[in-house]
Amino acid sequence: MTDLLDHLRTAVGADQVLTDDADTGAYVVDWTGVHAGRALAVVRPGSTDEVAAVVTACHEAGVAIVPQGGNTGLVGGGVPDGSGDQVVVSLGRMRRVRDVDPVAGTITVDAGVVLADVQAAASDAGRLFPMSLGSEGSCTIGGNLATNAGGTAVLRYGMTRELVLGLEVVLPDGRVWDGLRALRKDNTGYDLTQLFVGSEGTLGVITGAVLRLFPATPRHATAWVAVPSVDAAVSLLGTAQQHAGAHLATFEIANRQALDLVLAHLPGASDPLAEPSEWYVLVELAGASSDGGLDDALEAILGSAVDEGLATDAAIAGSPAQRSALWALREGISEAQKVEGATLKHDVTLPIADLAAWATSIGATLDRILPGVRPVTYGHVGDGNLHYNLSAPVGLDDDLRAAAADLTTAIYDSVAAGHGSISAEHGLGRTKAVAGASYKSGVEVDLMRALKAALDPAGLMNPGVLLP
Template identity: 55%
Template structure:
């Protein structure tokens, strides 16, 4: 009997130590199917103390550990390597809402809570937790924290880092750090929680978090708007924010190629404006006031934008069903792309003002080399984050194109950095960009990141060969 496996079973019970290949399979393949690893075992602890005990057992045995939540990541960060040495520590059983403090506007959730469950708990308490992703029904807050997830409401509320007040973390030696403080002001030294947010499990395992809550939204209005080009979209964003302030909750751009994939692959999807419009934006305003006249405000501003030549057409949702249908056109893009087949994906950010130049120049440079490249561009234009994905329409041609990923990345990422941007806006580095980041991070930055890793995880057992 393997001594480590027996130790793990003593902690969590044999029913939560998975070793058979068919049991392990779902935990060693990433959501996109791009990365496939192997694991010595998958262990499923049920609380933070069990996580700490599992980590201590693995650390004593010198065995690498891969923390994992809902396994919805896009960069292979939660997928073990293929050497089969690691133990995957799946946190899905840590799924309790520990506390809701409405006076303090905070919620304490364990790492295995799905994002949708946290949203529902906040809503039941008359509050809002604003982090919103297409995968919110299956992604878990521990993974959201570990990748500093963004989503569609960063424009108004910020990303996960800005929504977090405290953390509970199991350190690489198995010690449990309780930093679950729901304080907006705490100036007692280094803000240690920030080390773990966005670290992708390479410095420790997040087991719980204190999250910010906001007043419940009582009014929402959504519109699908056809714009002539990205420059017009940026101008429309500026106009709406000037007129509506923070009530502009989301502002998403969708290129025609992205929309066509959704229309082709997702049953029931319908084009709001059948035709050849090259670009659309999805706009959402929200307010805590029940009768604030948001629909009228949005319609008036869109009318003025038509007169200014910024938009070509617009439809404002008149019901919850229509609103969900419009959002479905945006949120189902990633799923439609997965069905369509593999592509070269880029999750980049640039200053909002630079988005039109990036899109025009990246298109030009790529088409000089690959004239028939299919460019699927969409994303959170309101905060400067674009998903810029490339493939060939023909499957046989696409196989050869995917082999050119390095050359494609040079074109896209060099331009992003020249514009003062980032090659990873919200998906993290994982395995996908571990080497790529070395081209763009300053040597001093990499030195400091490695120094932090050595200080907290000197044995290098926490999610090895991810990020660094």
């Protein structure tokens, strides 16, 4: 491997090829701490040409590559295995905003640009890049694209694949596909851009993207609403859509267990309501500076909800600080659960009409497997996606780990029976690769393997991820 390392140092500079454990440590463990591997080297290219040179060298040496963005994933898709034979290609140095066109509504960026920086660049141009994630201060656009990330704005703007117009990708043999076309219409064959979105680095390394921008929405009306059940939350969604229409930007749900963890572990967090509820919804309307009546629409939604028994109380944000405090209750859940102890994460989606029945029934099944297990449930009712995470019974982290396989199987089986998906927005990574294949039809798996074999016949792009 000495020759390969020499070639990599020539390609990107010796300082950007990390081999010592002290230097590679942050790149070989995922955010959850569950997946920890070893790398032959971590390489930090600074341009598309350098990425191409790195991929070419690894291809010629027969060495596998693990593309990595901000390393904020939850399913181990961006970290190497334990062999110590794989090269991590970190895109963190590629942070150039190449172009912003507010008239066409596009922004062209390197793959290593942090999501919050894309949002800021769009804002500076008087536009909006709507993707919003709890990790937006550290996740990168390349990773968002590779996993087809979701977030809190999917209800209004869609998943990542709906926000991208074109890509630049280094293929497994080192060639560069320049698909950076800012066209809304290009009906000339297979949509190669969408082929790479959600491919989790198994078909190539995304190095650049043309993304869609939207009119800015500086006006907001936000409320934290107590609801008695998931069924009530789903009904409230219909009420909100009826009153707010296209102004409905966010409709998030969280159970009391999730809120309790945030109140326990997030400094400065406080319960905005006087009485506890089993479930809560975060509702936000957003509009342009000329859009009046958002506050009136929100009050109409809440008034109807109380009259119909869909809500028991609500706290309305009266200032930007209060809005931020309400959002912190939602966005702090994942970190608070991590602090609490052992966690078993599930990212599922079901038809919205079936969401309430599923959320009601699965709890009893899981409690039979591990009495006292604590569901920490939150997510995006507007698109049918729940993060159905589990915390151990208090003081029994080892029991949760021992029961993890049975708990996960019960959840996945019930989701499959309800014609849902075991991964709504996190991807499959290493964690769910085997399960993903087992819950798909043979035809689907064959098609995916055929695509993989066509683009990466040597199997060197992120092996073990997405497809087992």
